[in-house]
Amino acid sequence: MNNDTQTSPPRTDEPMAQIKPKLSNKERMKIPRHPMPEQNPLERARNFFEVPLGYTPEMAMEEAERCLLCKKAKCVEGCPVNVQIPDFIEHVAAGNFSLAAQALKQMNALPAVCGRVCPQEDQCESLCVIGAKVEPVAVGRLERFVADWERANPANGGTGSKVKIPELPPPTGKKVAIIGAGPAGLTCAGDLAKRGHAVTIFEALHKPGGVLVYGIPEFRLPKQIVEAEVQYLEKLGVQIKCDFVVGMTRTIDELMNEDGYDAVFIGTGAGLPYFMGLPGENLNGVYSANEFLTRVNLMKGFEFPNHADTPVPMAKHVVVVGGGNTAMDAARTALRLPWTEKVYIVYRRSHVEMPARKEEIHHGEQEGIEFLLLTNPTRFLGKDGWLNGVECQKMELGEPDASGRRKPVAIPGSEFTLEAEAVIIAVGNGSNPLINKTTPGLSVTKYGNIIADESGKTSREGVWAGGDIVIGAATVIKAMGAGKSAAKAIDEFVTGKKQ
């Protein structure tokens, strides 16, 4: 029997399309924001399945009814890639999910990813007009719903292939090299392929996806979603060469001068882990968040030793240092390993200053992670080379610093010790210098970030850059936005270029 007919859900293009009585704004605002169905906290704290389960079509339509469909929509201004939010929500409300998907995908190539990981509370939802009186429209959840619906329902009836492949223009004969298969590189590659250029992505690791596969864990972003996006790019004709470190396997000059690439996009991310320089930091048991997360996610260490060979730390007590998404992911991942009993987050500022997505902090609290706020580690303690504890110090907030946030100041005599066999340092990432060192004439800042203009154009002719490597550790959507602008500029460059 044909596999496709077994696994694909029935083809239901517009299952719910219907005409509804128009609601007044007042009536719309009376509908409460629809909560997201989620796995029970205590159960999920022990498994790697996705935490939020997603809206049903009924829930999505009901939530979409809350949107006032503003003419000058504030939410759109908050979206780094200007998704036409009221347009797609209007289609959801009417049950026209495939039209909603089309509207959404016009500006955002990876809605299934963004619907899950964007900090909507700081972007679209923070500006939603109804947010002043009631809770804002759940734009992110609707985005996720539409993207998931589209993946499950082939948009043009093709068997097996879940998404419609746009008709490609004839090949232009131009070759573009994309360095790094993170969200910046993937977006740039897709846009260029759709314009008929021959695109090759060079990725250092053995799997494409960047932070989406090695950093963000399965329970927040199922890897199958990223794989589907990558397969879509391959269908567009994009070549993906993994196990290829630009700077080592080939330099940018070799790609352009010897291998015939007409332009290059650098999307290598912020992949250099910072350590704290504290005593005891090299004890066995102290890990960078990158090492820990890569072992568990990319190398599937959560299945060690039965289904994966890469070992992961086996600790009962885990202390994670930091307050961003990386720290939340590390803490919640550690909690899910079968041998872990207790996980602490140690963060030197207070709750409101934590840069992580609010939802992740909330989920972490629900799952039983203990947050030690206004607390900072002072040294790592150990015996015979192995970590057995962390000495911490309480902090208080003083005068605002350069970032405008109140500066944490140590309280003398407040030291205390936490028992721990593993510490995960998640205090930020810098830029990897491999490309800078091997690309003469490429201007970088003193922190090693590549200097680029609005379109991503660098100091080197024919070389663009975008994402975390340019702006420092930021967000998925900003990286995608940068990939998109660069694709436009690269297209103009290679097509206008004289032979």
Next chain:
Amino acid sequence: MSALSAIQLLAHKLEREGQTNITSYGDSVFRILEKNDLAAKVFRYVIEAPDVAKKAKAGQFVILRLYNDGERIPITLADWNVAKGTITLYVQAIGKTTIMMSMMKAGDALADVVGPLGIPSHVEKGKTLVALGGGFGIAAIHPIVRAHKLIGNKTISIIGARTKELMLMENEMRAISDDVRIATDDGSYGTKGFVTTVLKSMLENRELMDVVLAIGPVVMMKAVADLTRSYGVQTLVSLNPIMMDGTGMCGACRVVVGDKLQFACVDGPEFDAHKVDFELLVARQKMYSPQEKISMELFNKICEAQEHRETAAW
């Protein structure tokens, strides 16, 4: 073990589909073209990896993965052939991954080979080099000694083994060294003792040398560093901490050299031996020892079960 390769065996056990050693992205196939069983559990592999071969330099390494659920392990580039698009590796079978690799055959393919990684060895004209290698370290010093020889430097290689039969690469080393000195633990060939015994007498006899290079087990590299320190001879070692990505992304490979934190995969692997914190390196190499043991025990069980099954089938 017979017909089944180790990889197929694991796939079989884990009830996964065959296909495990084919990488799903791109068209690269890292096929093993030749495999030789040398002494002392060391195996020599010639592997198809044209991109790596094209750029390889003495002192660099690759990271490889056997199959889709395998771990990433670093192995030094012992040789390469640009025209044939091949690289040569010498791998000592000491744990789960390297033993599994030793069960692979010519014709099998690795899932991944990435490189060349690390900074090439510092090779300067007009120097007399004394290179010491133990175990797979002999394979690691080979391309560096050759690079010195090629620019006209005088090269003296000191290679060692437990006993005569286990000596690796003697002929290869003779071909590129002005002088090869041998040490065996039992005295069955050359000097009785370690490679450091030979070096010690050379230093005491004030033999001329500008650079000493040592690659092998950490105890050996540390012993060399301690010996040459008082003579003030420049000494280089290639460090082998635990690595994962090999591109500076994880910090697993961090070592301390001259009080500075360094990532061996991108800042090394070669460092000034007199500044290396060897104690830290020894401790950090044991980071995953308990897990490595679990992994090995499980693998042994799987192999035994498979042997039983095969015997039963007869």
